[in-house]
Amino acid sequence: MPISSGPSTSRRMLALLSLLQTRRDWPARVLAERLEVSERTVRRDIDRLRELDYAIDATRGPDGGYRLGVGTRLPPLMFDDDQVVAITLALRTAGSLGAGIEDDAARALSTVQQLLPAHLRHRVESLAPAGTHGGDRRDADADPAVLLQVSEAIRASTELRFDYASPGGTTADRPARRTEPHHLVLHGGRWYLLGYSSDAGDWRTYRVDRLTPRTHTGRRFSPRPVPGGSPGRFVAARFKGSHDGVDAWPFHGTATLSRSLDAVAPFVGDGTAHALAPGSTRVTLGSWSWGALAARFAAYEADLADVEPAELREAFAELSGRAGRVH
Incomplete structure (x- = not known):
């Protein structure tokens, strides 16, 4: 034109x-x-x-x-609306990269926001994730347009109707879901919607990359307080087998591993580890069952000693029996 x-x-x-x-x-x-x-x-x-x-x-x-062409310094640039949204989204989630760029990203975001016209400012302000949790970002592939639709429904406190794909990617013969959208959370490299389901009478989490919004119903709702007060911790707790938003595994155990602290620490995740002696580390881990907890410890491929509690020792015995029956 x-x-x-x-x-x-x-x-x-x-x-x-x-x-x-x-x-x-x-x-x-x-x-x-x-x-x-x-x-x-x-x-x-x-x-x-x-x-x-x-x-x-x-x-x-x-x-x-x-x-x-390419100059000796970066001159002022011009972006269309979609590019601005993409840049803002990337800057807002930069903290989850763990690359030491959080402060620079925050300053860049502040600069961009000061220059935005009102209609764009309202769109990007609603894209702030409620919580972040580090992880491999190769899966953070949610469609920015979908993120915007979800964030606008959150900002307007409007019930969201959507199709939700199965892990295989199909939505065939599945009725549309509906939820009261409350927060977007970036966890483990993926975007999640945290919403309250009136039908189920409970909180639900949905992967945004599997979500296809339908036309809004227009029904407004009053935002509810998230159990525990933190949307980010609530979503993280769901991945630890918790259903009440408490940031803890339901089963915990400790053991001494025949490995140095340097060899163990990078793989402890949300557990704890401390050195007892050279080549010996005391580790505490959690999981959703005793069997799963035994498997977590076994993954270290180290000799184990002083395993506590008794339920974890019994889980190891059961795990050993199952492994012995493999053929």
Whole structure:
């Protein structure tokens, strides 16, 4: 769509910069047509942008033109609405990367937010995750458009109706679900919706990458307090077998491993470990059952001693018996 006739020089230069960012090469003739000016005016505007430290390379050939190049420093950039949302989302979740960039990301986010027009500010403010928990981010592939729809329903306290795919990815023959959306939580590299199901009378968590929103019902609700007060801890607790939001495993045990603390500590996760002597480490772990807890300890491939409590020792005996029957 051509720019309206008679724009000011500054507005025309911004329009020119925006065009240069949308594709690699622009023939001078096409730029002039899009801006509704002469090619000579385009050349003058290119020179002005270069004076502002934009690296703009000239291209040769019958349709010689221009392309945005790489300069010695980052000049001001222009983004469309979807790009702004993507950048904001990435900056808001940077803390979960564990790469020591949290402070820089927070400053960058503050800068971006100060410059946003009101309609975009409202959209991105609702994208703040209620809690984060580190993990492999290869699975954090929720559609930004879906995240926006969910976050807007949270902000408006509007019941959300959606299709929910099975682990195999199908939603066939499944009725639409509905929930009172309360929080978005980033846990273990995935986005989760924490909502209250009026039908079940209980809190539920849903993976956002499996969720396809339907048209909102329009029913409003009053937000409820999350059990335990922290949405992030509540979701993390669900992965530990807890259903009341208490951040704890239902079963705990300790054992002494014939491994050094340096060899054990990286794999303790939410457990604890401390050195007893060189090559000997006392470890405390939790899980959702005694059998699962025994399997966690067995995964260290280390000799075990002083195993407590008795229920864990019995679980090891049962695990050993099952392993002996493998054929």
